[in-house]
Amino acid sequence: MTWTTHTHSDSAALAAAVAERIAAALDQALAQRQQALLALAGGRTSPPVFRQLASAQRDWSRVSILPSDERWVAADHADNNLRQMRAALAGAEGIRWLPLVPPAPVGPADAAFANTVLKDYPQAFDVAMLGMGADGHFASLFPGAPNLAAALQVPAVGADSVREQDASPTDLVPTAAVAILPDPMPSAGPHPRISLTLARLLHSRLLLLVITGEDKRAVLECARAEGETSKLPVAALLRAAHPAAEVHWSP
Numbered sequence: 001m002t003w004t005t006h007t008h009s010d011s012a013a014l015a016a017a018v019a020e021r022i023a024a025a026l027d028q029a030l031a032q033r034q035q036a037l038l039a040l041a042g043g044r045t046s047p048p049v050f051r052q053l054a055s056a057q058r059d060w061s062r063v064s065i066l067p068s069d070e071r072w073v074a075a076d077h078a079d080n081n082l083r084q085m086r087a088a089l090a091g092a093e094g095i096r097w098l099p100l101v102p103p104a105p106v107g108p109a110d111a112a113f114a115n116t117v118l119k120d121y122p123q124a125f126d127v128a129m130l131g132m133g134a135d136g137h138f139a140s141l142f143p144g145a146p147n148l149a150a151a152l153q154v155p156a157v158g159a160d161s162v163r164e165q166d167a168s169p170t171d172l173v174p175t176a177a178v179a180i181l182p183d184p185m186p187s188a189g190p191h192p193r194i195s196l197t198l199a200r201l202l203h204s205r206l207l208l209l210v211i212t213g214e215d216k217r218a219v220l221e222c223a224r225a226e227g228e229t230s231k232l233p234v235a236a237l238l239r240a241a242h243p244a245a246e247v248h249w250s251p
Contacts, residue, residue, distance in 0.1 A: 003245045004246045004249065005249065006249070013049070014248055016052060016121030018129070018208065019049045019050075022049070024026070034062060037123060038065045038066075038125060039066055039067070039127070042068075042084055045131055046088065046131065051089075058090045059119075059190070060094040064095070064097075065085070065099060066099070066100060068102070068196050069140035071189050073105070079189045079191060080090040081145070090246070092142045098117055098118075099113075100117065109180070109193065115175070115195050118177060127200075127206045129210060137182075139196055140193035141230060142193075145181060147178060150175075151198065151246075153199065175199065178194070179194055181193075204237055207244065207245040212249065224236065
């Protein structure tokens with residue numbers, strides 16, 4: 001797969017461009033299929049994108065949104081990704097929000113709740129937007145997680161099948177979400193996580209990787225250069241087949 005890389009002058013230009021890209025895919029989905037399904041990243045880069053996206057008038061009641069990953073915390077916790085996402089998209093009334101974690105989770109992190117939710121939404125994401133950490137993780141697929149290899153497994157299908165698998169998605173995306181225990185635990189949001197798997201994220205019509213900063217650009221280029229030998233999780237993303245994958249970066 002060849003990723004199309006878009007370089008933007010600053011974070012404001014990046015937010016505007018990514019919001020425009022998501023809006024175009026969203027409106028196309030609403031026009032062609034009367035509904036849209038988006039998987040969106042949390043983090044500091046996302047809120048400006050979401051605020052611009054929410055400023056446009058459309059029938060948001062036909063749009064379903066879930067986070068690409070979630071912390072194993074209550075729905076009202078400050079570190080809850082969906083809570084932050086809803087705040088940034090507050091102007092878009094009527095969205096159907098799909099949580100990956102129970103409202104008040106207890107016990108060890110468990111992906112059963114997320115997989116039950118996702119079972120009702122087997123279609124391809126119209127947009128999957130991802131961020132990346134300085135350690136090369138995306139969604140919550142962290143290096144060092146005990147089950148990382150399983151979460152990065154990808155079915156052996158061609159790029160066209162990845163895009164047009166709505167008819168039989170369970171054959172191509174066997175596991176939608178997994179529980180992840182980062183090791184070491186990140187200082188920002190030090191919680192167990194629920195994450196969409198690489199296979200589920202690739203089951204999308206448009207895949208966006210949105211990053212800022214020279215340090216993260218260096219990590220991305222390292223993953224590209226190392227190729228098959230790279231232990232960075234993002235390297236598996238960059239190697240996977242997908243028909244419409246874009247990197248958006250700004251300093």
